[in-house]
Amino acid sequence: MNKMVMVMVAKPGKTREAIAAVKAMVEYVNTKHDLKTVAYMQIMGGTTGTIYVIGEDKDAASAQAASAKVMTDEGYWALSQKLAEVIINPPTMSFLQPL
Numbered sequence: 001m002n003k004m005v006m007v008m009v010a011k012p013g014k015t016r017e018a019i020a021a022v023k024a025m026v027e028y029v030n031t032k033h034d035l036k037t038v039a040y041m042q043i044m045g046g047t048t049g050t051i052y053v054i055g056e057d058k059d060a061a062s063a064q065a066a067s068a069k070v071m072t073d074e075g076y077w078a079l080s081q082k083l084a085e086v087i088i089n090p091p092t093m094s095f096l097q098p099l
Contacts, residue, residue: 001056001057001058001098002056002057002058002059002060002063002095002096002097002098003054003055003056003095003096004037004053004054004055004056004057004063004093004094004095004096005052005053005054005093005094005096006052006053006054006091006092006093007050007051007052007091007092007093007094008022008050008051008053008083008087008088008089008090008091008092009047009049009050009051009087009088009089010049010051010086010087010088011086011087011088012049014086014087015049017085017086018049018051018083018086018087019039019041019051021079021082021083021085021086021087022039022051022053022083023039024079024082025053025076025079025080025083026038026039026053028075028076028079029070029076032073032075032076033066033069033070033073035055035066035070036055036056036057037053037054037055037056038053038054038055039051039052039053039054040052040053040054051087053091060095060097063095
């Protein structure tokens with residue numbers, strides 16, 4: 001299984017709003033696009049308010065196909081805009097493959 005990890009940090013005073021926006025996005029893509037993503041919040045160590053969204057795909061081809069579908073989805077972009085209002089900078093994204 002390949003993993004996709006998106007990391008973002010809530011703006012000061014916007015943690016609740018960031019959590020709500022991330023939860024809405026995860027629920028949306030999991031339901032509409034049949035993806036397997038989970039959101040986590042860092043609670044100790046590091047930067048407070050760091051949120052991780054971790055997804056998995058069976059291989060790179062499935063990840064690319066899913067990404068192509070999501071990138072053309074207006075509902076996803078509307079949720080992304082709400083998220084952008086409550087996080088610092090754009091999220092970083094990494095794609096991981098098992099060794």
